[in-house]
Amino acid sequence: MHQASERRPGPPGANQNEQDLALLARIAAQDAQAMHELYHLYHRRLARFLMRLTSRYDLAEEIINDTFWVIWQHAADFRSASRVSTWIFGIAYRRGLKTLKRLRPDLMVEESEAPEQVEEPWLQAELREWLGVALAKLPHEQRVVLELAYHVGHSCEEIATIMQCPVNTVKTRMFHARRKLKTLLSGLAGSL
Amino acid sequence: MNSELSDADPHQRAAARIPWHVNGTLEASEASWLTMHLEGCASCRSDYEAQGRLFEAMQADGSLVFAAEPSFQKLMARIGDAREARAAGAGLAPIVPMVPMAHAPAKRRAFGGAARWLAAAVILEGLGLGYGAWAWHARDTTAASYVTLTSPEPSYRDSPRVRIVFRSGLSVQGLGVLLQGAGAHIIDGPTAANVYTLGFTGSAVTPDVVAQRAAALRGKADVLFAEPQGEEGSAGDGLK
Numbered sequence: 001m002h003q004a005s006e007r008r009p010g011p012p013g014a015n016q017n018e019q020d021l022a023l024l025a026r027i028a029a030q031d032a033q034a035m036h037e038l039y040h041l042y043h044r045r046l047a048r049f050l051m052r053l054t055s056r057y058d059l060a061e062e063i064i065n066d067t068f069w070v071i072w073q074h075a076a077d078f079r080s081a082s083r084v085s086t087w088i089f090g091i092a093y094r095r096g097l098k099t100l101k102r103l104r105p106d107l108m109v110e111e112s113e114a115p116e117q118v119e120e121p122w123l124q125a126e127l128r129e130w131l132g133v134a135l136a137k138l139p140h141e142q143r144v145v146l147e148l149a150y151h152v153g154h155s156c157e158e159i160a161t162i163m164q165c166p167v168n169t170v171k172t173r174m175f176h177a178r179r180k181l182k183t184l185l186s187g188l189a190g191s192l
Numbered sequence: 193m194n195s196e197l198s199d200a201d202p203h204q205r206a207a208a209r210i211p212w213h214v215n216g217t218l219e220a221s222e223a224s225w226l227t228m229h230l231e232g233c234a235s236c237r238s239d240y241e242a243q244g245r246l247f248e249a250m251q252a253d254g255s256l257v258f259a260a261e262p263s264f265q266k267l268m269a270r271i272g273d274a275r276e277a278r279a280a281g282a283g284l285a286p287i288v289p290m291v292p293m294a295h296a297p298a299k300r301r302a303f304g305g306a307a308r309w310l311a312a313a314v315i316l317e318g319l320g321l322g323y324g325a326w327a328w329h330a331r332d333t334t335a336a337s338y339v340t341l342t343s344p345e346p347s348y349r350d351s352p353r354v355r356i357v358f359r360s361g362l363s364v365q366g367l368g369v370l371l372q373g374a375g376a377h378i379i380d381g382p383t384a385a386n387v388y389t390l391g392f393t394g395s396a397v398t399p400d401v402v403a404q405r406a407a408a409l410r411g412k413a414d415v416l417f418a419e420p421q422g423e424e425g426s427a428g429d430g431l432k
Contacts, residue, residue, distance in 0.1 A: 036264060043260035058411070065267040072271055102404060131249050150250040155217035174211050178243070 020084035028076035039068055042085075045152060046092050052147045053096045053140060063099055067092040082161050086154065090162040093144065100140070134184035142177035145170055202229055206236040214243045266416075273357050273417045277387045352402040353379070354390040356409060357417040366414055374405045389421065 020041070026034030043064060050060035070091050078087060135143050141163070148154045148162060156174075160167045199205045209226050212218040218226065230237045354376065358367065371377065374390070375397070381388030392402060402420050409418040 032268060035268070039264045039267070040260050043263070047260075061263050062407075062410070065263060065270070068267055069271065102407070131246075146250070149211055149215050149217075150247045153215050153217070155215075156212050158217075171208055175208070178211070181246070182242075 017083045017085070021080070024071075024075045024078055024084055027072060028078075030072075035068070035072060038071070042088055046088070049089065049144075049147055049152060050092060050096055052135060052143055052151075053093070054100060055136060059096075059099055059103075063092060063095045066095045070095075082158065085152075086158045086161050089148065089152065089154070090164070093162050094164070130185055134181055137184055138177055138180055142173050142180065145173040146177045146181070149174065203233065203236055206230065206233070207239060210236070210240050210243050214240070214247045270417045273387065274355075274419065277355060277383060351392050351397060352399045353392075353421040354402060354406045354409070354418055355421050356388050356390055356406075356415060357386055358388070359414040359416055362414045370409065370412060370414060374409055376405065387417075 020038065023034045023038045023041075027038065046064050046067065047057075047060050050063050051057065054060055054063070067088065071088065078084070082090075135146065138146070144163065145159055148159045149156075154162065156167055156170050159170045163170065199208075206226055206229050209218055209222055213223055213226050230240055354374075358370075362370075371390070374392075376390040376392055378388050379391035392405070399420065406418045406420050409415045
């Protein structure tokens with residue numbers, strides 16, 4: 001049990017949130033320099049997250065700017081009910097969903113039952129390479145939960161806030177995502 | 193928990209908590225319980241280690257390179273233009289400009305500067321634009337096959353509108369293509385900030401349709417800003 005005793009680094013912590021809050025306060029005063037700093041702090045994370053959601057760079061860029069448009073307009077309304085990053089990712093997620101619904105209603109399918117579990121695929125060295133392919137095959141809700149948990153590092157409760165759903169729904173989506181990903185990665189391994 | 197993972201079963205309880213321990217966000221009491229369980233359960237430990245590898249694989253950023261600065265400049269131009277458009281009708285507080293940054297020449301353009309640059313740069317020659325507007329009015333497909341200067345104008349009074357800023361140097365031909373693609377007519381402008389208003393005719397042109405057309409226009413290289421009129425600031429994104 002070598003890894004379980006070590007807590008892995010979570011999302012940016014209190015210091016980062018303090019910094020974000022300070023920037024948000026300046027943005028509320030229409031400080032373009034603060035906007036510039038916050039934009040660059042979040043652009044890469046949001047781009048990666050929205051690429052996972054939409055699979056299109058141009059859409060990701062459009063959604064990022066729509067997100068920061070809202071931030072610029074409503075920074076003064078932020079009441080610290082959550083961390084700033086949770087608020088920002090929540091806006092981006094909802095904007096992303098809106099865009100997907102507008103462009104590809106067929107993508108907005110409900111989650112399906114996870115397939116049967118198969119043998120452990122994680123030991124494959126090509127995991128990282130296949131991961132992108134496998135993630136793209138997940139329903140978007142499951143993909144988003146995995147991305148927010150394992151790339152951005154948000155907690156279960158924060159993801160529930162971002163996705164505006166119950167905590168148990170996040171847990172269920174994570175459960176299905178893990179099972180399905182395992183199956184998909186095994187399938188990819190077998191096809192090579 | 194949920195229908196798939198019951199807390200009554202320690203293995204299912206562990207499975208539900210492993211992802212959040214792996215990413216470091218599981219609360220301390222739950223983490224202690226999980227650590228104890230993993231020490232005595234090879235199956236869950238194997239799952240934990242597998243999730244650890246997945247976590248590490250997903251931490252990698254990949255090979256995509258995202259250029260933030262050009263997108264930021266586009267955003268600030270959009271904000272600046274909307275602000276100037278509103279300022280034309282109401283006194284607004286000044287914007288705190290960006291200060292020059294030593295290591296980022298591309299970032300030096302002040303926000304106010306960006307807006308002024310836009311105002312100066314988005315100049316379509318009056319004559320050309322006037323012609324473009326007339327040319328588009330003249331090809332209203334809902335009207336007769338040809339029109340004269342005395343033909344009645346379509347009514348835009350109750351139809352949704354879009355405010356738009358074109359890129360500097362846009363040709364009349366390019367303008368015609370843009371308008372034709374959006375099914376739009378120029379019905380007002382330019383303002384002092386070079387903002388034009390587009391109108392749409394036809395009963396099928398609902399606000400949703402216009403929002404889609406505005407989004408499509410925003411995706412064009414020749415469009416610096418396009419928003420349905422009155423939409424700015426009404427995003428309704430679940431703000432706290």
